[in-house]
Amino acid sequence: SQQGEEDPQALSIQEGENATMNCSYKTSINNLQWYRQNSGRGLVHLILIRSNEREKHSGRLRVTLDTSKKSSSLLITASRAADTASYFCATVIKAAGNKLTFGGGTRVLVKP
Amino acid sequence: GAVVSQHPSRVICKSGTSVKIECRSLDFQATTMFWYRQFPKQSLMLMATSNEGSKATYEQGVEKDKFLINHASLTLSTLTVTSAHPEDSSFYICSTGGGHLEETQYFGPGTRLLVL
Numbered sequence: 683s684q685q686g687e688e689d690p691q692a693l694s695i696q697e698g699e700n701a702t703m704n705c706s707y708k709t710s711i712n713n714l715q716w717y718r719q720n721s722g723r724g725l726v727h728l729i730l731i732r733s734n735e736r737e738k739h740s741g742r743l744r745v746t747l748d749t750s751k752k753s754s755s756l757l758i759t760a761s762r763a764a765d766t767a768s769y770f771c772a773t774v775i776k777a778a779g780n781k782l783t784f785g786g787g788t789r790v791l792v793k794p
Numbered sequence: 795g796a797v798v799s800q801h802p803s804r805v806i807c808k809s810g811t812s813v814k815i816e817c818r819s820l821d822f823q824a825t826t827m828f829w830y831r832q833f834p835k836q837s838l839m840l841m842a843t844s845n846e847g848s849k850a851t852y853e854q855g856v857e858k859d860k861f862l863i864n865h866a867s868l869t870l871s872t873l874t875v876t877s878a879h880p881e882d883s884s885f886y887i888c889s890t891g892g893g894h895l896e897e898t899q900y901f902g903p904g905t906r907l908l909v910l
Contacts, residue, residue, distance in 0.1 A: 715898060724798075724887055724901035725838070770837060781828070782889075782899060784837045 688771060688785040696793050701758040703788040705771030706751075712776045714747055714754050719768045719787075728756075728769075763794045796822035798890055800902035807878055808910055815873045815905045817888030823868040824890035828899065829861075832885040844871040844888075878909040 689704045705714070713732045717725040731738045731747045731754065738745045744757040758765055768789045772782040797820040807813050817827055825846045830838040842863055843851040850863035862874040875882050885906050889899040 717901075722885070722904070722906070724800075724903045725889075727898040727900070730898055780826075780897065781840060781843065783840070786837045789835075 688769075688788045690788060691786065692789045692791070694791045694793065695761055697761060697763055699761055699792075701761050701765070701790055701792070703756050703769055703790070705754045705756070705785050707754075707771075707773050707785075708752065709775055710749075711773045713774045714745075715772045715774070715782065716743075716745060716754075716756050717770045717772060717784075719770065721767075725770065758790075761790075761792045763792050766790060766792045796820075796824075796891055796900040798822075798888065798900050798902040800886075800888060800905050802905060803903065804906040804908070806908045806910065809879055810877055812874055812876045813878055813907060815875070815886055815888075815907075817871045817873070817890075817902050819869045819890045819900075822890060822900070824871070825868065826890070827865060827871040828889045829863065829871075829873050830887045830889070832887060832904075834885075838887060841873075846871075875907065878907070880909045883907055883909045 687706050695701050711733055713730055715730045716728040718728055719725045729740050729745050731745050742759045747754045768787045770787045771785040799818045801816045805813055827844040829841045831841050832838045840853050841856045844863045844865040846865045846868055852858045865871040885904050887904040889901040891897050891899045
């Protein structure tokens with residue numbers, strides 16, 4: 683079963699705008715990871731945030747984690763057409779070993 | 795990060811035949827690999843964890859006799875879809891890494907299977 687639910691399911695923005703997507707999960711986690719998937723391709727790891735961290739940055743990406751609300755957000759600033767992809771959050775639960783449990787994903791379309 | 799390849803990238807087969815998908819870790823000794831299935835516009839669902847030199851661990855609802863996994867070396871895991879049916883048509887993705895809780899996983903490019 684899916685641990686995470688993502689919101690929105692789809693997002694369409696203009697190049698240069700920011701894109702924000704949210705992920706909620708159900709049980710306590712060890713860490714939460716964000717991945718990107720271009721259409722018909724494998725996944726690329728973007729960023730990992732541990733349960734004791736609240737915010738992380740990587741280039742134009744900003745991830746927040748609120749363990750009290752069991753939610754995370756991914757912000758892509760100054761989006762580019764090349765950012766068009768599906769974005770997935772995935773949680774690691776200590777009791778489940780190192781398995782990733784994915785959310786439903788957000789399909790992002792950045793229009794030039 | 796680790797480089798993971800999959801072969802074939804896409805395959806079309808007739809119903810009732812078996813299909814083998816290879817997942818190779820090119821620069822990383824992978825004691826553990828993961829196999830996922832992804833239906834169109836849906837998320838990835840973990841099918842099984844492949845362990846080098848031992849039996850795979852299957853997720854609930856995944857038939858181990860239907861989806862045979864072999865992980866005979868530190869660089870190769872194979873998934874065989876036996877007696878494939880149209881409902882098995884999907885995108886199959888493997889990953890490696892994740893050796894401990896805070897390790898990211900590296901994904902292969904995926905194999906698209908179409909069963910006619």
